[in-house]
Amino acid sequence: MQVLTQRFIECLDLLKELKVIPSLRQFAISLEIHPQCINDIYRGRRDVNADIIHKAILKYDLDPNYLFRGEGQPMLEIETPITTGDSDIVSEVMTQIRYVPAELYSEYPNYIKEEQFINNLPRYIFPETGNATEVRRIFDVTGDAMEPSLFSGEKVICSQLELCVSKLKLNYVYIVISKNGIYLNRIAAVNKERLILSSDNGYYDSIEIARKDLIEIWIVKNKLSPFMPSPSNIRNALHKEVDGLRMTITDQSKIIGSLNMTVEKLLKQNRQNIIR
Numbered sequence: 001m002q003v004l005t006q007r008f009i010e011c012l013d014l015l016k017e018l019k020v021i022p023s024l025r026q027f028a029i030s031l032e033i034h035p036q037c038i039n040d041i042y043r044g045r046r047d048v049n050a051d052i053i054h055k056a057i058l059k060y061d062l063d064p065n066y067l068f069r070g071e072g073q074p075m076l077e078i079e080t081p082i083t084t085g086d087s088d089i090v091s092e093v094m095t096q097i098r099y100v101p102a103e104l105y106s107e108y109p110n111y112i113k114e115e116q117f118i119n120n121l122p123r124y125i126f127p128e129t130g131n132a133t134e135v136r137r138i139f140d141v142t143g144d145a146m147e148p149s150l151f152s153g154e155k156v157i158c159s160q161l162e163l164c165v166s167k168l169k170l171n172y173v174y175i176v177i178s179k180n181g182i183y184l185n186r187i188a189a190v191n192k193e194r195l196i197l198s199s200d201n202g203y204y205d206s207i208e209i210a211r212k213d214l215i216e217i218w219i220v221k222n223k224l225s226p227f228m229p230s231p232s233n234i235r236n237a238l239h240k241e242v243d244g245l246r247m248t249i250t251d252q253s254k255i256i257g258s259l260n261m262t263v264e265k266l267l268k269q270n271r272q273n274i275i276r
Contacts, residue, residue, distance in 0.1 A: 005041060007067050008048045008056070011074045012038075015060060031055040058096075058123050095136075096123045097157065102140040105182045109215055112177065135160040137218055139175050139184065145199040146184060149173070154225045156184070158218035165190050165211060169219075177216035178209050184220075 012027065021027040028038040033052060040046045056062050065072045098121040100108055111117040124138055141154040150156065150173075158175050161167070168174070168187050176183045176197065185197035188206055195214075197207040 002047060003070070004053075004067060005044075005047045007070065007074075008053065009042055011056070011060075011062050011067070012042060014074050020060065031059060057125060064125060095127075096125050097136045097138050098122070099124055099138040099155075100140070100182075102142050105140075105142075108182060109177055109179060112215055136221075137175075138224075139182070139218070141184060141223075145201050145204050146173070147201050149200045150184070150223065151225075154223050156220045157222040157224070158220050161217045161219055163214055163217060165195060165214075165217075168195075168217070173220040175216075175218040175220065176209060176214070177218075179213040179215065180209075183207060183209070 012021075012024065015021045015027065016023075021030070024038050024042055025035040028035040031052065033055070037046075037052075041048050041052075053067060057064055057067075061075060063072050063075060066074050098118060100121060104121075107117075137158050137160065138155050139158060141150045141156060142152055144152060156173075156175065161174075168190055170188065170190075171186050173184070173186050176185065176195065183197055185199055185207060187195060188198035189196035192211075194211055195209045197209065199206075
């Protein structure tokens with residue numbers, strides 16, 4: 001960690017030298033960190049943490065390869081050569097992908113054409129893979145409509161497609177942006193007037209979206225999943241719920257049966273009293 005802190009300090013010195021930041025205080029404020037924390041790091045009183053590193057990379061385009069590996073330059077470049085032990089040169093390109101958190105789902109369809117809104121979205125930085133010309137976006141998975149394929153809390157990495165629905169692949173998973181909201185579903189059918197979306201969770205009905213209401217379509221390429229101590233946790237929780245419901249239904253059946261017997265006894269007594 002001390003080596004990482006030293007490289008971080010070198011980046012701060014470079015930012016000051018290039019007049020990107022007027023002072024350590026302004027640097028701290030721009031990252032929404034207490035100035036004393038940055039001052040302590042700079043003076044060697046504490047080590048830099050991952051949260052500060054992440055914010056600094058996003059805000060000032062610092063090069064993660066330099067910070068963590070000591071390779072390349074402090075500032076992020078378009079292409080960073082990485083030298084292996086065999087002296088081979090591997091070209092690794094870093095890419096920044098805009099992230100749409102669930103809190104912005106209600107706003108995103110309305111401000112999707114606003115450049116400032118898009119530029120202010122958070123960003124994730126990854127080594128470049130696939131087609132570098134693709135426009136990509138990260139979205140949160142919410143709800144249980146796509147279980148067991150996707151779970152709430154996961155994130156999907158998507159590539160943008162043209163609004164040409166005839167090229168959509170049936171049964172593939174897409175993020176569909178319409179005037180009415182954001183949908184994460186499979187494409188079940190396409191016709192001249194609408195898209196039919198389906199869920200992997202059979203509890204949910206299909207969704208129809210008018211083609212005239214479409215704003216953007218993104219195909220899901222990858223997902224980011226939080227670590228689970230045991231994959232069986234989800235199944236165990238579901239089994240417990242089902243067992244609980246089964247016990248409740250059994251108890252209620254016994255109560256209903258007992259009530260039926262009581263009603264039958266009362267009716268029998270009433271008939272006997274009438275005969276007498």
